[in-house]
Amino acid sequence: TFHHKERDLQYVEDYQPHNEELRQLRILLYGPAGSGKSSFVNSVDSLLQGRITRQALVDATSGDSFTAEHRLRGPGTFYPFAFTDIVGLQNGTNRGVGVEDIKQAMRGHVKDGYNFNPLSTISEDDHSYNKTPTLNDKVHVLVCVVSANTVNLLSPETLFGFINIPQLAILTKIDDACLDVKRDIKNVYMSKSLKKKMEELSTLLCIPLNCIFPVKNYHSEIYTDDDIDTLILNALRPMIDSGEDLVNRL
Numbered sequence: 628t629f630h631h632k633e634r635d636l637q638y639v640e641d642y643q644p645h646n647e648e649l650r651q652l653r654i655l656l657y658g659p660a661g662s663g664k665s666s667f668v669n670s671v672d673s674l675l676q677g678r679i680t681r682q683a684l685v686d687a688t689s690g691d692s693f694t695a696e697h698r699l700r701g702p703g704t705f706y707p708f709a710f711t712d713i714v715g716l717q718n719g720t721n722r723g724v725g726v727e728d729i730k731q732a733m734r735g736h737v738k739d740g741y742n743f744n745p746l747s748t749i750s751e752d753d754h755s756y757n758k759t760p761t762l763n764d765k766v767h768v769l770v771c772v773v774s775a776n777t778v779n780l781l782s783p784e785t786l787f788g789f790i791n792i793p794q795l796a797i798l799t800k801i802d803d804a805c806l807d808v809k810r811d812i813k814n815v816y817m818s819k820s821l822k823k824k825m826e827e828l829s830t831l832l833c834i835p836l837n838c839i840f841p842v843k844n845y846h847s848e849i850y851t852d853d854d855i856d857t858l859i860l861n862a863l864r865p866m867i868d869s870g871e872d873l874v875n876r877l
């Protein structure tokens with residue numbers, strides 16, 4: 628798994644949606660504040676640019692905005708996949724976006740600029756409610772972002788049960804959670820504690836273990852690194868593939 632960087636990177640760079648109506652695959656990252664959503668977007672951007680970039684603001688939870696849109700610029704134009712990040716409701720707090728609203732957003736009913744309210748869900752009368760979503764308004768892949776040191780803080784609210792789009796998860800901050808991984812990221816698949824976290828997450832979210840990807844985000848690095856890139860690609864490729872599969876099934 629640590630030898631395919633060039634091949635996987637090429638695959639991602641060459642990706643074009645089969646369906647010509649699709650402008651971009653929309654990948655929704657949701658997870659608690661501080662779980663590493665913005666850092667993941669930056670990490671993908673850094674991977675693609677080959678240098679550390681800061682496209683999304685890290686540590687920037689501010690005011691009432693619980694969502695952000697991120698398109699990634701390629702050599703000529705934008706890549707045909709984009710990330711939306713949504714702060715999920717957390718245990719014991721009133722901050723974040725509830726599951727019902729996230730479901731509405733996934734179906735394409737929530738227009739850009741809508742201010743999510745943790746205490747109420749969007750109604751069909753709201754002017755930000757899109758009554759007739761098209762393929763391009765919908766979310767095509769749902770990714771749960773959880774930090775390896777806080778898996779158990781995830782609220783049961785985050786359960787989506789049966790939804791008609793592919794669901795994956797990334798486990799971030801694996802360097803923080805495991806000393807062996809901090810020392811050498813290649814130890815990731817040997818770590819018993821991380822394996823346990825991934826199993827916990829799999830049970831909690833009811834998604835199979837092979838849909839959960841350990842990631843170390845770029846957060847303090849000055850240069851990109853092949854091993855970090857490899858894990859990011861291991862997570863990114865299945866996101867693209869499962870989104871592409873979904874669109875072709877619709």
Ligand SMILES: Nc1nc2c(ncn2[C@@H]2O[C@H](COP(=O)(O)OP(=O)(O)OP(=O)(O)O)[C@@H](O)[C@H]2O)c(=O)[nH]1
Binds near residue numbers: 663
């Ligand atoms: N050690 C380590 N730190 C990380 C990693 N990913 C993110 N961080 C740090 O965790 C903190 C939170 O990361 P963000 O990317 O801002 O998290 P977020 O999910 O976007 O948070 P909100 O926007 O508040 O919802 C930052 O200080 C990051 O530098 C990681 O893989 N390893």
Ligand SMILES: [Mg+2]
Binds near residue numbers: 687
């Ligand atoms: Mg963020």
